[in-house]
Amino acid sequence: MSATNETVQDHGQHHHKDLAHHFDTLEQQHDANTLGMWAFLLTEVLFFGGLFAAYTIYRYKYSAMFEEASNHLDITLGATNTVILILSSLTMALAVRCSQTGNSLWTGRWLLITIAFGLMFLGVKYVEWKHDYHIHLMPGKDWSGKDYWHWQYAKKAKEMETEAHKKGSAEHSLPNRNDVLADNDPSLGVRGIQESQQARLFFLLYFCMTSLHALHMLVGFVLIGIIAYFAYQGAYSPEYYSPVENIGLYWHFVDIVWIFLFPLLYLLGAHMGH
Amino acid sequence: MATVSLESKTFEKFPDVVGRHDDANYLNHDHSIASWLFTLDHKRIGLLYLVTITLMFLLGGALAGAIRLELLTPKGDFLTADTYNKAFTAHGIIMLFFFLIPSIPAVLGNFLVPLMIGAKDVAFPRLNLLSYYLYFAGSVIALTALLLGGVDTGWTFYTPFSSTYSNSYVIVMAVGLFVVGFSSILTGLNFIITVHRMRCPGLTWFRLPLFIWSIYATSVVQLLGTPVIAVTLGLLGVERTLGVGIFDPRLGGDPILFQHLFWFYSHPAVYIMILPSLGVTSEVIATFSRKNVFGYHIIAFSSIAIAVFGFIVWAHHMFTTGISPYAAMVFSLLTFSVAIPSGIKVFSWLATMYGGSISFDTPMIYAFGFLGLFTIGGLTGLFLSTLGTDIHLHDTYFIVAHFHYIMVGGAIMGYMAGIHYWWPKMTGRMYSEFWGKLSAGITFIGFNFTFFPQFILGYLGMPRRYYEYPDEFQVLNVFSTAGASILAIGYSMPLFYMTYSFFFGEKANSNPYGGSTLDWTNTTSPPSPHNFEQTPVVTEEPYHYHGKEAAVVSH
Numbered sequence: 001m002s003a004t005n006e007t008v009q010d011h012g013q014h015h016h017k018d019l020a021h022h023f024d025t026l027e028q029q030h031d032a033n034t035l036g037m038w039a040f041l042l043t044e045v046l047f048f049g050g051l052f053a054a055y056t057i058y059r060y061k062y063s064a065m066f067e068e069a070s071n072h073l074d075i076t077l078g079a080t081n082t083v084i085l086i087l088s089s090l091t092m093a094l095a096v097r098c099s100q101t102g103n104s105l106w107t108g109r110w111l112l113i114t115i116a117f118g119l120m121f122l123g124v125k126y127v128e129w130k131h132d133y134h135i136h137l138m139p140g141k142d143w144s145g146k147d148y149w150h151w152q153y154a155k156k157a158k159e160m161e162t163e164a165h166k167k168g169s170a171e172h173s174l175p176n177r178n179d180v181l182a183d184n185d186p187s188l189g190v191r192g193i194q195e196s197q198q199a200r201l202f203f204l205l206y207f208c209m210t211s212l213h214a215l216h217m218l219v220g221f222v223l224i225g226i227i228a229y230f231a232y233q234g235a236y237s238p239e240y241y242s243p244v245e246n247i248g249l250y251w252h253f254v255d256i257v258w259i260f261l262f263p264l265l266y267l268l269g270a271h272m273g274h
Numbered sequence: 275m276a277t278v279s280l281e282s283k284t285f286e287k288f289p290d291v292v293g294r295h296d297d298a299n300y301l302n303h304d305h306s307i308a309s310w311l312f313t314l315d316h317k318r319i320g321l322l323y324l325v326t327i328t329l330m331f332l333l334g335g336a337l338a339g340a341i342r343l344e345l346l347t348p349k350g351d352f353l354t355a356d357t358y359n360k361a362f363t364a365h366g367i368i369m370l371f372f373f374l375i376p377s378i379p380a381v382l383g384n385f386l387v388p389l390m391i392g393a394k395d396v397a398f399p400r401l402n403l404l405s406y407y408l409y410f411a412g413s414v415i416a417l418t419a420l421l422l423g424g425v426d427t428g429w430t431f432y433t434p435f436s437s438t439y440s441n442s443y444v445i446v447m448a449v450g451l452f453v454v455g456f457s458s459i460l461t462g463l464n465f466i467i468t469v470h471r472m473r474c475p476g477l478t479w480f481r482l483p484l485f486i487w488s489i490y491a492t493s494v495v496q497l498l499g500t501p502v503i504a505v506t507l508g509l510l511g512v513e514r515t516l517g518v519g520i521f522d523p524r525l526g527g528d529p530i531l532f533q534h535l536f537w538f539y540s541h542p543a544v545y546i547m548i549l550p551s552l553g554v555t556s557e558v559i560a561t562f563s564r565k566n567v568f569g570y571h572i573i574a575f576s577s578i579a580i581a582v583f584g585f586i587v588w589a590h591h592m593f594t595t596g597i598s599p600y601a602a603m604v605f606s607l608l609t610f611s612v613a614i615p616s617g618i619k620v621f622s623w624l625a626t627m628y629g630g631s632i633s634f635d636t637p638m639i640y641a642f643g644f645l646g647l648f649t650i651g652g653l654t655g656l657f658l659s660t661l662g663t664d665i666h667l668h669d670t671y672f673i674v675a676h677f678h679y680i681m682v683g684g685a686i687m688g689y690m691a692g693i694h695y696w697w698p699k700m701t702g703r704m705y706s707e708f709w710g711k712l713s714a715g716i717t718f719i720g721f722n723f724t725f726f727p728q729f730i731l732g733y734l735g736m737p738r739r740y741y742e743y744p745d746e747f748q749v750l751n752v753f754s755t756a757g758a759s760i761l762a763i764g765y766s767m768p769l770f771y772m773t774y775s776f777f778f779g780e781k782a783n784s785n786p787y788g789g790s791t792l793d794w795t796n797t798t799s800p801p802s803p804h805n806f807e808q809t810p811v812v813t814e815e816p817y818h819y820h821g822k823e824a825a826v827v828s829h
């Protein structure tokens with residue numbers, strides 16, 4: 001500890017410049033900060049937990065429609081985002097490592113790179129949400145179930161195609177869309193309406209969970225930005241780096257949430273094919 | 275001190291061990307407004323909470339008065355049906371979220387946790403101030419919802435009424451509760467880390483005062499339960515604004531899911547309210563019996579057990595909703611088992627008092643009141659955890675009486691005991707023992723007068739949440755309303771004699787009641803801004819009364 005890092009307090013005890021007045025040692029302060037972040041993440045687990053509980057219950061009740069609805073999400077975009085987010089976790093881990101070794105410059109750089117990956121993730125997410133909107137996956141007030149009929153049509157078409165292929169018949173024609181619709185006309189079947197609403201629940205949960213996740217990323221950007229600024233100012237040292245470590249814990253948590261969301265939302269019906 | 279009045283002789287019995295510093299304490303070292311509003315001192319933040327939650331308590335109490343006035347006569351003549359709905363909703367929300375949940379943890383917890391564990395402050399002082407302002411912001415938003423026209427869903431916000439049909443300000447209120455929920459989470463988080471990382475040398479877990487054990491258990495519940503209600507209210511808001519159907523059966527949703535998520539927090543929330551009172555009672559009974567606490571370890575563990583059981587009994591609020599009978603049986607059994615740790619505590623307190631040298635000061639009178647009311651509230655809970663009787667008693671005044679015995683009779687009596695017990699430490703002044711004992715007695719009588727008739731009303735079948743009732747119920751309702759006026763007097767009295775004491779009360783010495791925990795033995799009254807002159811070192815268990823002098827030494 002260099003002399004500039006010390007100030008002499010009233011009681012004649014030596015205090016490190018980063019040591020808050022109510023702690024006795026840097027180690028105690030570091031332990032308290034880290035434990036505090038873990039406790040906060042525990043709260044976050046329960047916060048997301050309410051949504052995961054709702055998902056689990058409806059997934060169990062309406063498993064067939066959840067799988068079918070899941071097939072309308074873009075696995076490629078989801079997988080790309082998974083990779084981007086895992087890379088951002090790597091850069092975050094490197095930032096924490098650099099702060100522990102006292103490399104302020106690269107601490108700041110890795111933090112900014114982490115933000116860049118995060119922005120890429122949200123960019124992809126924006127493209128995806130826009131696409132979802134265009135193919136009528138929004139579960140809002142104007143959800144009428146018409147998209148559900150559209151899927152039924154597409155599914156039936158695919159089935160006929162496969163059947164024709166099996167028979168070796170080269171020619172097959174798509175069913176008349178009106179025929180499909182007639183089979184599932186809302187006035188004819190309660191079941192059709194129910195299934196449409198079950199698919200709607202899936203998309204509701206999809207949008208709630210991914211938005212809440214995106215919101216956590218936005219909060220993360222602000223916090224990482226502030227800590228990157230302080231890192232460039234040389235605020236962190238091998239003796240005092242808990243802000244960097246804590247933002248790292250937070251960021252890894254946000255990543256892990258996505259690691260759970262990706263299979264639950266995107267891969268749910270993948271075995272059924274598109 | 276020459277003035278030895280009849281009613282306040284106790285504190286003369288105990289010598290001043292720390293001495294008094296009239297010139298530098300946390301109250302007077304800086305008088306500016308900013309030094310209060312931006313303070314990071316846990317003691318000042320505790321006082322900020324004390325003032326704010328007292329205002330909320332008065333508002334909630336006024337609403338209770340309006341409800342009782344309406345129920346004085348069988349016909350609806352004082353309030354309209356709609357206003358009545360809004361009044362009991364506002365009463366419930368204010369009393370639960372804005373008074374009871376922050377009461378002991380935010381006021382006494384903030385003040386005492388660092389003092390009792392020999393720390394200079396809580397682990398995160400800035401987060402602590404943020405908690406207070408989140409509480410303040412949440413209160414403002416909730417009051418805005420009330421001023422705009424109120425909410426008529428009941429404090430439980432049951433769907434689909436709250437999500438689809440209610441035309442009141444559900445979303446504004448939900449935002450208020452969401453914000454105040456984060457205040458509660460951050461307070462809990464702060465205390466957990468403080469207890470884990472800030473204890474002074476020698477203060478092992480089994481040397482912690484029992485108040486700390488109960489605050490710790492409470493904090494765990496706050497940390498794990500509150501986020502679930504936050505996300506549930508969020509989903510309710512999404513459903514209400516977007517017209518989607520996560521809880522709406524017409525749209526494929528399940529209203530019972532809302533109830534599960536709601537009670538997953540709101541049942542443990544009952545333990546957020548009662549656990550700290552159990553801790554206060556342990557402290558008060560030990561001090562005023564001059565005796566080691568009987569069964570220290572088992573009381574500590576029973577606090578943890580209550581917190582754990584609290585999380586696995588929520589569906590007992592839903593026995594009549596058609597949940598699986600097998601699930602109901604399990605939840606019934608688990609609910610019964612909550613009685614075990616609660617009973618252990620009550621018997622341990624009785625055993626602590628047995629053979630003790632009991633003095634009947636105001637805090638002890640409140641604690642006696644607590645013991646009686648908590649026991650009645652707890653035992654009537656067993657009627658409700660029994661599946662058969664619950665069908666009969668569900669949604670009647672029996673429930674209303676039961677939870678008021680726990681939350682008002684238990685939690686508020688404990689809170690009052692705590693405020694009176696630590697008042698000399700918080701303000702450095704003694705209050706009038708005469709008025710204190712009188713208010714404790716009036717509160718106890720008024721409380722029983724108000725709520726005991728409601729057990730009978732409920733058993734006879736009077737449903738809750740109605741503003742009219744058949745003529746035959748009037749006598750008991752008049753009893754109840756009359757009792758409520760007595761209760762109001764009992765609760766109002768401390769406002770006057772405590773305020774008087776704050777400015778003009780006799781100066782208190784550092785340990786007027788002969789307490790044995792660090793807050794009494796090692797700090798001045800009121801404490802200095804940094805709490806301890808020197809970091810204390812603890813060498814013994816708390817509550818060492820058997821002829822030993824205070825064994826906590828400074829070094």
